[in-house]
Amino acid sequence: MSGQTPPVDGGASRNPAPLPGIWLPCRTLWQREMVRFLRQRGRVIGALGTPVIFWLLMGSGLRDSLQVPDAAENVSYLEFSFPGAIAAILLFTAIFSTISLIDDRREGFLQGVMVAPVSRASIALGKILGATTLAVGQAIFFLVFIPAAGISTGVGSLLATLAAMILLAFGVTGLGFWLAWRSESTQAFHAVMNLVLFPMLVLSGAFFPTAGSAAWLQKIVACNPLTYGVALLRHTLYLDSASPSVSPGVSLPMALGVSLAFAMFTFVLSLLSVSRETTRVLQ
Template identity: 40%
Template structure:
């Protein structure tokens, strides 16, 4: 067990250090969500939303945080493919640590990086009139980590089945954009949607993460908080279990 914990810690630390040393990555990853928030958010609010742009920015703010966490989490798994191509993954897999610890370490590392990225978006809350206390902030970090861990595990599951990073990019983009747009990050998911879209919204695991974060930060909700957290947790657990299973089968 000691070897497993050391392996998890080492892989976690590697991902965190690589992120902190890559300043262009930090800036570019933070710039995209901020553009969505201030450029697209303000544009849509003035064109379609009644009651002022500030209300719409408050509504999409938790969704933009979730978007930042989602994209960072999923794409952190692409490093598995790079490690496979350059031989680092083979060295890790033959190390005297259980293979499941490799998947867990990568999931925790990607989750930590994604939460760091989401924290940058949290800092702009005063600019759009969103106020929350320390208790709300604490629960927001927990929800962000749960979303990040679930999505990183999902990314790892995909990466274990891919042999090239080009294939990974295609598959992830095919899944990522529908997950984001159907999550309710940019529009309400209550009454008024077509039935087929309501079905897609409810089978999208990110919908529940966005809803939980929106409840915590701005007090708006669609589902009970226990349902939101339960589905995000179950999705992450299943994705990680499958990722570990595929790692065990990796040659």
């Protein structure tokens, strides 16, 4: 408090709070995401366990029934679907983390943020970076299965994969943020998730090769931003191998370019939705 004696003018001339800039609010919102995640134990277990089980069961079950075209003879389904499993982990954890935005609105935390002199960009950025961190953190855990998938990676390849994961996570988190900001309830959000995100994942070349499928399907695959994310992961994972056992299908510059553009696009989308709206916060 400012002093022992009340100012004569009722505090009207008191110094206003400093303007916080972009990074301090962004950092504090990011930190809050981390703490909240760690305190909700169910989220930790669910987030780590689900994709691993999914990958192991699918991979083992489909091992003999799926022929991978354009690939070396000995490529296993576990290996083929490994980059796709990473993409799935990134997509689902990033999107699930942005659901907390709906909770923030419902529980009221968001209204307190909206009346602070904080630039709307740092609100979006703090939240998106928080969810990105959680997604990438979980995907990193998953990388211990690289030997089990039968992929040999060097340091360069691992670092490149990490960078690709960050880029991908940022992009899909932006998408999640934008969807969550517009959703009235978590139920509505789940519905949208199933309608949009599941097909996005399936039609990305993550779990089955799309090279031999129907022309119309291939068109959708080519328009799906996640296709390029999965391709990017295929490139980075085999960066150190002389001859990759699975062809990514898209060139590295193309995969990188589209993934960057997608990340920028979803971030701008999120930013616009936060800036435009002020009234719905107080529901």
